[in-house]
Each structure stands twice: as C-alpha cells, then as structure tokens.
Amino acid sequence: MRITGRSLIGWGEGTPGGKRFHGCDPARGVELAPAFASATGEDVTRAVELARAAAPIVARKTGAERAALLQRVAEKLEANGAVLAERAAQETALAPGRCESEIARTAGQLRLYGAEAAQGDWLDARIETAQPDRQPTSKPDHRSMLRPLGPVVVFGASNFPFAYSVAGGDTASALAAGCPVIVKAHPAHPGTGELVGRLVVAAVRECGWPEGTFSLLFDAGFEVGQALVKHAAVQAVGFTGSLRGGRALADLAAARAEPIPVYAEMGSVNPVFVRPGAIAEHGAELAEQLHASATLAVGQFCTNPGVIVVERSAAAEVWVRQLAEKLEATAPATMLTPGMAEKFWEGVAKRAQSARTVVGEKAREKNAGTGATARPVWFETDAVVFARERGLSEEIFGPSAVVVWCRDHAEMLDVARHLEGSLTATLLAGAAEAAGERELIEVLASRAGRVILNGFPTGLEVSHAIVHGGPYPATSDGGRSTSVGTRALQRWTRLVCYQNFADELLPVELQNANPRGLLRRVNGEWTRGAVR
Amino acid sequence: MRITGRSLIGWGEGTPGGKRFHGCDPARGVELAPAFASATGEDVTRAVELARAAAPIVARKTGAERAALLQRVAEKLEANGAVLAERAAQETALAPGRCESEIARTAGQLRLYGAEAAQGDWLDARIETAQPDRQPTSKPDHRSMLRPLGPVVVFGASNFPFAYSVAGGDTASALAAGCPVIVKAHPAHPGTGELVGRLVVAAVRECGWPEGTFSLLFDAGFEVGQALVKHAAVQAVGFTGSLRGGRALADLAAARAEPIPVYAEMGSVNPVFVRPGAIAEHGAELAEQLHASATLAVGQFCTNPGVIVVERSAAAEVWVRQLAEKLEATAPATMLTPGMAEKFWEGVAKRAQSARTVVGEKAREKNAGTGATARPVWFETDAVVFARERGLSEEIFGPSAVVVWCRDHAEMLDVARHLEGSLTATLLAGAAEAAGERELIEVLASRAGRVILNGFPTGLEVSHAIVHGGPYPATSDGGRSTSVGTRALQRWTRLVCYQNFADELLPVELQNANPRGLLRRVNGEWTRGAVR
Incomplete structure (x- = not known):
C-alpha cells in the first residue's frame, strides 16, 4: 500500500x-x-x-x-x-x-x-396501538x-x-x-x-x-x-x-x-482513593499495579490515574516511598509527539511551583537533549492545598500524578466531593473496608462514569455494559453517553414517531409482523412478538 | 387555598x-x-x-x-x-x-x-460478568x-x-x-x-x-x-x-x-402536506378538521399547523376557499396575554408585506380596541417565494398559517426538503396515494419528530411511544429526546458503570438476584432473570 x-x-x-x-x-x-x-x-x-x-x-x-x-x-x-x-x-x-x-x-x-x-x-422500537373507541378522545396508533x-x-x-x-x-x-x-x-x-x-x-x-x-x-x-x-x-x-x-x-x-x-x-485525572486496609493487605501488589497503570504507554491514556488520595499514616508513607522507587526506576520513553513531551515538561515545571516532588525532581535535567521523551514525575500535597490550587487537579497528559495526603476519612470524602468530573474513579480498600465506604462510593459515582473497586482504570473493555464518559470536563455532554x-x-440518532401509518409504509422495525424479531415495547410491555 | x-x-x-x-x-x-x-x-x-x-x-x-x-x-x-x-x-x-x-x-x-x-x-441496566481466565487479559465484572x-x-x-x-x-x-x-x-x-x-x-x-x-x-x-x-x-x-x-x-x-x-x-410550524386525493376523497371533512386543529385554543399550541403545502389545482383552490370561509367565520378570542396578542398582530402585519392574505385582511381593524384578542389570519404564497423569504417559514404563535402553492409534486418535495425542523409533519393523502409517497414520508421523517398520516398534529398522546421533540429549532437538542x-x-440521567464490585455494594438494580425483576442486558442477552 x-x-x-x-x-x-x-x-x-x-x-x-x-x-x-x-x-x-x-x-x-x-x-x-x-x-x-x-x-x-x-x-x-x-x-x-x-x-x-x-x-x-x-x-x-x-x-x-x-x-x-x-x-x-x-x-x-x-x-x-x-x-x-x-x-x-x-x-x-x-x-x-x-x-x-x-x-x-x-x-x-x-x-x-x-x-x-x-x-x-x-433501536428502542415502541408501539402503541390505536384505540378508536377510547373516551373522551380516540387514541391514534403511534410507533417510534x-x-x-x-x-x-x-x-x-x-x-x-x-x-x-x-x-x-x-x-x-x-x-x-x-x-x-x-x-x-x-x-x-x-x-x-x-x-x-x-x-x-x-x-x-x-x-x-x-x-x-x-x-x-x-x-x-x-x-x-x-x-x-x-x-x-x-x-x-x-x-x-x-x-x-x-x-x-x-x-x-x-x-x-x-x-x-x-x-x-x-480525558480526566481518574482519581484513585486508597484506604489503609488496602495498603495493609496488598500494599506491595497494589504499588506494583498502580505503577504499571500509571506508566503504561508513557501515561498516554485518557484513563491514566493522575490523582492518588491517601490517608496519612506511617504505613501509607512507606507505601508511597515504595511506589516512588518503582517510578524512579522507570526508564524514560518517547511520547507520541515532541510537542506532547514539551507540554508534559511544561506542565510538571508549573506544577512544581505549587506541590512538592515525590519523584522525578531531577528528571528535567535527565531529559535534557532527548527531545520527545518523558519519565514519571509525581507530586505530593495535602488536601487543603489541593483544594485551594485548582491547577493541581488539572490533567497533565503523560506519566505524572499528584499524591493528595488527607488527615482523615472526612477530609478524603471532602476531596472526593470537590473533584471535577472524570472518566473513572477508583477505590482501593481492604476486604473488610469496602462495605463501610458506601458514602464515598456514592460520591465517586457522582463524579465519574466508571467506578472501580480494587482494580485500575487503564485497560478498557469494549462491551455492552462499559461506560467511557463522565461529568464535564471528562466529556462535553456530561456523561450522558x-x-x-x-x-x-x-449518540448518532434521534427519535422519530409515526402516527396513524399503514403497516406497509412503516420502517420494517415498526411493522406488525416484527420481521426482525426485535425486542419492542408494545402497549407498555417488552416483547419480541408480532403485534396482534 | x-x-x-x-x-x-x-x-x-x-x-x-x-x-x-x-x-x-x-x-x-x-x-x-x-x-x-x-x-x-x-x-x-x-x-x-x-x-x-x-x-x-x-x-x-x-x-x-x-x-x-x-x-x-x-x-x-x-x-x-x-x-x-x-x-x-x-x-x-x-x-x-x-x-x-x-x-x-x-x-x-x-x-x-x-x-x-x-x-x-x-434504567437500561446492563451486566457483563467477569471472565478471570480470559486470554490475553482477564475480563472484569462491569455493571451499568x-x-x-x-x-x-x-x-x-x-x-x-x-x-x-x-x-x-x-x-x-x-x-x-x-x-x-x-x-x-x-x-x-x-x-x-x-x-x-x-x-x-x-x-x-x-x-x-x-x-x-x-x-x-x-x-x-x-x-x-x-x-x-x-x-x-x-x-x-x-x-x-x-x-x-x-x-x-x-x-x-x-x-x-x-x-x-x-x-x-x-415550538415549530408543523407543516401539513395535502395531496390531491385527500381533497378529492374527504375535502370537506379535512377542511373542517384542519380548521379545528388550527384554531383550537386560539392557535396557542406548539403543534399548531402553520404551513399548509398544496399542489395547485382547481379543486385545491376551491378547498382552500372553503377553509377560508370557516376561518373567516371564526369568532375573535382572547389570547393568553395581551403581549402575546400584540406579538401575533405584529407578526401578521409583517408577514402581510411578503405574502397575500387568504383570510383576515381586515382582521387588524376588527381587532382594534379589544386588546388581547386574535382571530385567524392566513396567508398564501407560492413555493418559490416561500423558499426565498425565510420569514414565511417562521412560527407566528397563534391562529395564523401560510398556504404554500406548489406547481407539482417535485416542487412539493423540494419545499419539504428545505423546511426547518418541526415537532410534527403531516401528510394528508387519498387511499391510493399514500403508498406512492414513500420519498416524501422519508423527507418528513428527517424534518420532524412525529410524522402523521391522515390526522392532525394537535392533541398529544402521553404514552411510551410518543415523541415530542424534533430537529432544531423545534427543540434545542435536535430531537434526540x-x-x-x-x-x-x-433526559435527567447519566450513565454510571461499576467495575469489580461486590454484589451488596451495587445499586439494587444491578445486583445478581435482580430483586426488582428488571429487564436487564446480561452478557448481551435481555432477561428478567437473576445472574447465574
């Protein structure tokens, strides 16, 4: 070719x-x-x-x-x-x-x-058959x-x-x-x-x-x-x-x-909320998986995790250090275009003014000369600063994320409530913890089109049940599609209703015999049957 | 109270x-x-x-x-x-x-x-169950x-x-x-x-x-x-x-x-296309019904017929005269507000500059002094002028309509193709005629959310199959809802997907047992059954 x-x-x-x-x-x-x-x-x-x-x-x-x-x-x-x-x-x-x-x-x-x-x-075919004798007015045949x-x-x-x-x-x-x-x-x-x-x-x-x-x-x-x-x-x-x-x-x-x-x-920041039990029970495994998800394809996914919300504790600090070591050891890799790499490095340089660097402090220098490459640059901040500096919750396209430290569970909930819309939101929780997180789950479901429990956002299934959309700015239509x-x-359709049509003039999908065997709503009931 | x-x-x-x-x-x-x-x-x-x-x-x-x-x-x-x-x-x-x-x-x-x-x-509940052993990657559980x-x-x-x-x-x-x-x-x-x-x-x-x-x-x-x-x-x-x-x-x-x-x-102009057979077979009845539809509640319906497209013939001219007599005999009636009546009279005065009056020529003077009343004012024009003067296809809220005379069927089709979006479009056709109008019907279905055959647009059924929406400017979302x-x-919802959730943490609609007995799409098949 x-x-x-x-x-x-x-x-x-x-x-x-x-x-x-x-x-x-x-x-x-x-x-x-x-x-x-x-x-x-x-x-x-x-x-x-x-x-x-x-x-x-x-x-x-x-x-x-x-x-x-x-x-x-x-x-x-x-x-x-x-x-x-x-x-x-x-x-x-x-x-x-x-x-x-x-x-x-x-x-x-x-x-x-x-x-x-x-x-x-x-096609959501629906049929309401005529009732010519209905009182006070007759009901016409409608098919849509x-x-x-x-x-x-x-x-x-x-x-x-x-x-x-x-x-x-x-x-x-x-x-x-x-x-x-x-x-x-x-x-x-x-x-x-x-x-x-x-x-x-x-x-x-x-x-x-x-x-x-x-x-x-x-x-x-x-x-x-x-x-x-x-x-x-x-x-x-x-x-x-x-x-x-x-x-x-x-x-x-x-x-x-x-x-x-x-x-x-x-795209979006795809927040990941980490509860203490998750760290206690599977800390090493989760650090491994989060590292993989956050660096896959040089972080160039719209589902790339960009905000990691963690309750501060000694164990959590150790866990973030583990993660940082893995990130630090990640080799630089070429981004999709030189322009994208340039934007990435501009973004992290700007972010470095309002948040501390977890990893990648010297990455800028290491990158010098290679042009289109990037390597992980992660930041950390606390919930108060994160709430104040809106720039910290903006997406940097590429392998960068912000760890947001929370004092307690209430502060974590508060961070969740104030997030902008995302394609995904993830909760990592211990076996006994998830059941206690109904409120957080509900908040996350209001902020994202897909809520993930003990998994990672990258790797998108193409199926009947998947949702890849979310509240603005994840998608322009606010996640309705x-x-x-x-x-x-x-998304590429509109509704059309036919009133009082002879059967043979209707689209085949709306004809009495239902030749395509569609699931249709006929006089309120869903059926694959013919009309009458 | x-x-x-x-x-x-x-x-x-x-x-x-x-x-x-x-x-x-x-x-x-x-x-x-x-x-x-x-x-x-x-x-x-x-x-x-x-x-x-x-x-x-x-x-x-x-x-x-x-x-x-x-x-x-x-x-x-x-x-x-x-x-x-x-x-x-x-x-x-x-x-x-x-x-x-x-x-x-x-x-x-x-x-x-x-x-x-x-x-x-x-609620369009959908479930894809997990396939942990799928190759090359495992499939997570998704429910939305x-x-x-x-x-x-x-x-x-x-x-x-x-x-x-x-x-x-x-x-x-x-x-x-x-x-x-x-x-x-x-x-x-x-x-x-x-x-x-x-x-x-x-x-x-x-x-x-x-x-x-x-x-x-x-x-x-x-x-x-x-x-x-x-x-x-x-x-x-x-x-x-x-x-x-x-x-x-x-x-x-x-x-x-x-x-x-x-x-x-x-709102919209709700065009009505009249074929010769309709006039020949039921002219008097249709004139009666169209008059009723166009004057119901002083024409203050969003489905009020405002553009009547007719192929010129001696019979059609007689039919329009019949209609005009009925309209002429219609008593003035009070509109919803004085401001609305004022806008109505302004609209018809403006329209009189680009189209001939069929009925209501002296209505303006007759109305003088009564304040908030209106009575039918209809216009006529030909398809060429109608295409040129876009103002003629704008809605005048109240009992006014434009009769658009077409030379032949091709010109009628052309009028249909260039219509702005409407909530409804109506075809009045004789018994043997409708089957020959598949092309016109298809064009009307592209211009309106509801297409009516031998009926009238006013009188809206509230049902599962009805559509009250249409291409812009009938509705702001182009008739997608x-x-x-x-x-x-x-309209008031968005999609949310839950990945890898324990059954008891899911909304009840997505739980395995299907306690609400919903019709759900489970692994591609629609069923009211439980999962597994």
Whole structure:
C-alpha cells in the first residue's frame, strides 16, 4: 500500500493546494515521507456534499448490510496488520506489539458494533396501538424508534492510532447507526490514517455503499476541523483529545445557527482513593499495579490515574516511598509527539511551583537533549492545598500524578466531593473496608462514569455494559453517553414517531409482523412478538 | 387555598425584596391580586443550595417512593381541581373545561411517569460478568445503568398552565428520574403556579422527602432564570416556550464553565402536506378538521399547523376557499396575554408585506380596541417565494398559517426538503396515494419528530411511544429526546458503570438476584432473570 499524502474524498482524492505537513518519527526526531496536503475549503465542501447526498441511502442500509461493511473493514485491517502496525509504531513511538493488539481491538470493535446494528434491539422500537373507541378522545396508533442523524464528523485521537482514529470507535458506531462519516485525521499519524482510510474506502466500494459514505481529510492546523463543524449539513461530531480542543469544537457547534451535538471525550485525572486496609493487605501488589497503570504507554491514556488520595499514616508513607522507587526506576520513553513531551515538561515545571516532588525532581535535567521523551514525575500535597490550587487537579497528559495526603476519612470524602468530573474513579480498600465506604462510593459515582473497586482504570473493555464518559470536563455532554461500547451507537440518532401509518409504509422495525424479531415495547410491555 | 405572591423555597417562602408584578385577566384586561414578589439573588441561592443538599437523598428514593410522591401530587391536583381551574381560566383566558381536562391530563402524566419509575426497565441496566481466565487479559465484572443528574431547573410554559408548568411533564419526569426540581414559574399565570406549587410542597412533606426536593421561584423578568441556569450546582434545564427564550438559555448553559444540557421545546410550524386525493376523497371533512386543529385554543399550541403545502389545482383552490370561509367565520378570542396578542398582530402585519392574505385582511381593524384578542389570519404564497423569504417559514404563535402553492409534486418535495425542523409533519393523502409517497414520508421523517398520516398534529398522546421533540429549532437538542412520554425520564440521567464490585455494594438494580425483576442486558442477552 502506497501513502500519497492526499485527503480521501469519496472515491477521489483531495486537491493538492493546501498547506503541507509531515508525519514524524518522534523516537528519532525526523520527518517521515511523504508530505501531506491539508484539505482545502473546496475539499471540505465536496466531502460534506457527498456525505449529505449519501445520508438517506446510508440510513436505509439494513442492520445486516451495516454489519457486513464493518466486518469488511475489520478483515482489511487484520489482513494489512503488519504494514499498519509498522507505520503506526514509526509515527507514534508506541511499541509494535501494542499497535498490533490495538488493531485487533479495533477489528473487534467494528464487529461488535456491526453485530449490534444487525441485531437491532438498540433501536428502542415502541408501539402503541390505536384505540378508536377510547373516551373522551380516540387514541391514534403511534410507533417510534431511533433514526440516524445524518453526516457525522469524527476527530481522530493522537493516542490511539487505530481504536479511536480513522476506523475507530466513533467511525464504527456512526456507520453502525446508519450515518456517513467524515474523519478529520490526527496530524500526528497521518500515514497510518491514510492507510486505514484507503481500506475503509475499499470496503465501502466493495460493499456497494454510496460514495459519500466515508471521507478522510488532512490538516496541519485547525481550519478544516472548524469548517467541518460549522458546515450546515454536518449533524454531529465525535472527538477524542484535549479539553481545550474538545471545548473549542463544542463551543463552535453550540454557536451554529442550528446547534449540533458534540460528543467530546476530553480525558480526566481518574482519581484513585486508597484506604489503609488496602495498603495493609496488598500494599506491595497494589504499588506494583498502580505503577504499571500509571506508566503504561508513557501515561498516554485518557484513563491514566493522575490523582492518588491517601490517608496519612506511617504505613501509607512507606507505601508511597515504595511506589516512588518503582517510578524512579522507570526508564524514560518517547511520547507520541515532541510537542506532547514539551507540554508534559511544561506542565510538571508549573506544577512544581505549587506541590512538592515525590519523584522525578531531577528528571528535567535527565531529559535534557532527548527531545520527545518523558519519565514519571509525581507530586505530593495535602488536601487543603489541593483544594485551594485548582491547577493541581488539572490533567497533565503523560506519566505524572499528584499524591493528595488527607488527615482523615472526612477530609478524603471532602476531596472526593470537590473533584471535577472524570472518566473513572477508583477505590482501593481492604476486604473488610469496602462495605463501610458506601458514602464515598456514592460520591465517586457522582463524579465519574466508571467506578472501580480494587482494580485500575487503564485497560478498557469494549462491551455492552462499559461506560467511557463522565461529568464535564471528562466529556462535553456530561456523561450522558459513552464513546465506547455498544451504547455508543445511540449518540448518532434521534427519535422519530409515526402516527396513524399503514403497516406497509412503516420502517420494517415498526411493522406488525416484527420481521426482525426485535425486542419492542408494545402497549407498555417488552416483547419480541408480532403485534396482534 | 390562599395565594400569597411569594416564591416557595423548600418549606419556606421567598424574601419580600424582589420587584413586584401581577397576574392578569387578559379577557378583562385587569390585574389580579395579589402582587407577586420576584425572587431575589438570595432566594435563588437558597433554592439551589437546598436542591444540592437534597440531590443524593432524592437519588436514593426507590422507584416505588417516586411513584408514591407523584401519585400524591396527582391526587392533590384532582382534589383541588375546581379552585385550580378557576384561577387558571382567569389568568389565561383558556376555557374552564379546557383547564379541567388539562388538570386530568397532568395527573395522568404524573401517574404514568411514577409508574415508569416504579417499574424500572427504563434504567437500561446492563451486566457483563467477569471472565478471570480470559486470554490475553482477564475480563472484569462491569455493571451499568442510568443514574439521576442532580438539581434540574424547569421553566413553565405559558400555554399549558398545568401540563407543562409547575407540576407538568418536565417536573414529573425529573422527580421520577430522581432529581430535585426548581421551577421558574411562568409570570403569565403566577397564581395558578403558586397554588400548584403549594400542593407539590405539601406532597413532598407528606411523603417524607427532603426540603430541597422542590422549590418554585417567581420573576417578572429574566434575571432569576438566568441566575438559575448559570448556577454551578444546577445540572440540567427543561424549558417550553419561544425559540428566542429557549435559545438564550441554551446559549447561557453552553457558555458555563461546566456546560449543562438544556432540553428546550421551542415550538415549530408543523407543516401539513395535502395531496390531491385527500381533497378529492374527504375535502370537506379535512377542511373542517384542519380548521379545528388550527384554531383550537386560539392557535396557542406548539403543534399548531402553520404551513399548509398544496399542489395547485382547481379543486385545491376551491378547498382552500372553503377553509377560508370557516376561518373567516371564526369568532375573535382572547389570547393568553395581551403581549402575546400584540406579538401575533405584529407578526401578521409583517408577514402581510411578503405574502397575500387568504383570510383576515381586515382582521387588524376588527381587532382594534379589544386588546388581547386574535382571530385567524392566513396567508398564501407560492413555493418559490416561500423558499426565498425565510420569514414565511417562521412560527407566528397563534391562529395564523401560510398556504404554500406548489406547481407539482417535485416542487412539493423540494419545499419539504428545505423546511426547518418541526415537532410534527403531516401528510394528508387519498387511499391510493399514500403508498406512492414513500420519498416524501422519508423527507418528513428527517424534518420532524412525529410524522402523521391522515390526522392532525394537535392533541398529544402521553404514552411510551410518543415523541415530542424534533430537529432544531423545534427543540434545542435536535430531537434526540422527547419532552412528552415516558422516554422523557432519560433526559435527567447519566450513565454510571461499576467495575469489580461486590454484589451488596451495587445499586439494587444491578445486583445478581435482580430483586426488582428488571429487564436487564446480561452478557448481551435481555432477561428478567437473576445472574447465574
């Protein structure tokens, strides 16, 4: 497979006019060929117009047809896994093995969302049959379900070149829901993006879907993304990235003449609350696991633990020293981009002004000269300072965390109550302790989309029950939806109700005979049966 | 029951300091006693702080307890129906019979949403059990469901003093979902608002719910509403009213440090597409019914038909003349407020500059001096002008509509494609015609939340299958939710997932034994069974 450096617009390519940029090998600090051309305004218009034209055709694709398309994309990813992983590893400095397993995960995700589309229960079909003789007024027949929103714009993430990128979770769930997709590729891995994009385009063609089903646009800057979000024909946006980027897009979308939803997953600090029993019973094991979770992929996960809340005691101090030793021994590693490493070191330098360093005091000097690398830098502070200095509870993307020392349980509860929203919140407790922590658990459930007991936040299951979303600023919609798992399909839909329709004019999902065998709510009762 | 003119804040009353205003009898053009005191900043703070404190307690109320509270409110509304209807009829000029039937509807709504809360299937409980031996990584136990958002602010509507007001659909669904509610009363019927508010407070106390469960704030202007929407502890907003008002609140909420959802139902033009067969087969009957739908309650419904799209023919012209005669013969009637009548007459005067009058040409003069009355003013134009003059497709609240003449079917389709979002869209077609209108039906389903075949949009069923929402500007969230029907509860929730929890620490809805007998998705399959 050849990389051309051009946007993919339907069956064609972008115009050559836009500003050029390169992918980069952050480990070696060199630009990678070829040059990529930023999409032009003309490219944006063409991609959106194609998507607009395709939308009603894509919406009519059956669940089975959607599953077949996503299956085809998954097969192509797997068949080209070696080439894809090689380019991704080069562009991101992620280990080749990690890239391969991420491809497997992405393929699994595509199949799971396709299966969900084929199954169809998620459409929330509801039927209330007519009662012409009801008094004082007759009751008409009403049948409703979720219908696709139309063209969706997806912003690929830097830290998952496959699973949250061109053919990642947002794209897969939007196609499964029956919406055309325009991806704005992340400029940190454009070659990987183009390779995956070409596979998606090939799958779309082979499956006989319309040209506007999928496009992929490159941009060195922000103009293309902004133009897409502002375009009147775009109906929704998926985003994974920074708080600043996500919020800017959400603000743009909210200011449109016709506002549209932005599902932005913007990361979080993922607090971990450590009770004394956990340290007493499994201290060494927990230190090992927390170290692994906090340094995995150089801390470049949106679920990376960034705030560790501990009740002060002699045992807890020993435990944090153990942890610090492991962190201190962690080798520096290359981050996704030199810019990210720069931001990381800026962030920790700033934080060092308001909190004491637990580990990594001399890391700055050790890093000097290596460019794109980072190594763990942890801080400590007490609950009073943590409450006062809001900057301490902001995310530093990378392997950094703050240990917050609490005097007692009440102060720990208070820290929990004042946390900003997170994707996850974790409680580490001893065998007899957890039962006494109902109040803390309830507070954590109000501050995060996923609450973990005696586990760690990294390593995200893609399933029917998972929630990857949380109160703002974790996600722009305050955790009302999830960007991972089968519930992700619902984001790309709206409700439509049909009143007094002849059976044959209804969508098949709402017809009396229930040919798809859906679980439907008929006159209040959930059933897979036919009506009457 | 005495009306004091004070805001109701928990068990207490508002401070007397705020700007004073009066309810008004629009039919007689006189102010009604007593004077109402606008809530002060202090009142707002107290109401929100009470709601914040109550939120976790309200969230813990069981489905049965929520049903009991809503049942108690319904009983009190019914027991005091005569007093309530009398004051409402005075303040709104709606017929006493209409007020009585609206109270019955409101009580029914409270009971339906309570029953939904008690039943609990709506919580979308999902369970994926652990697979400790899975390769390459073990699978943890994940269990998730919808949880209450926290304090909700509800803006009462002017046109439904009961069903969309203090104890209306937004309040009922938010309480059913487990959220405290602060209502900003509509100043057009403050006496009715206070009477209903006192009944809600009494029900809350009798049922043993906390003080911050419910508050009711008055305001002559916009300050109180704005302060509520901006308050950090408020988590969501429900609104029924004008596009201008809804959009202003949505913009405020989107600009917050922590944006929150605004579910604003802002009305729409509710287009009606008339095919020749409908006129040929049931012309007289349809003219009768359309006249009734368009003039019901002086056209003051958000589902009022405001755009009538007709293919030009001799028969169609005769039909429109018939309709015009009925409209011409319609007696003037008092609108909800003098201000609303003023806006109506301003709107039709402006419209007369770009469209011909079908009926009501001299209505302006006829109205002179009567103050708050309106009578039907209809316009006609052709599709080309309609497309050009966007003002013609804006809603005029009251008994006004535009007949849009199309040359042929293609032009009719084109009108449909370019419509702004509506709550409803209607197709009137002959027996043999509807089957040929699949394309038009699909376009209408993309432009409205409810598509009606051979029926009329007014008269809204409150049920499991109804959708009252639609693409912007019908609703601020683009029709992803409904403000009427049991799906309305979902608006006040977010998703929470519990990972690796001991059974007894989980919410009862997610415990293995499934004591509530909920329909849950367990390892992919929907079941009412226990786990294992």
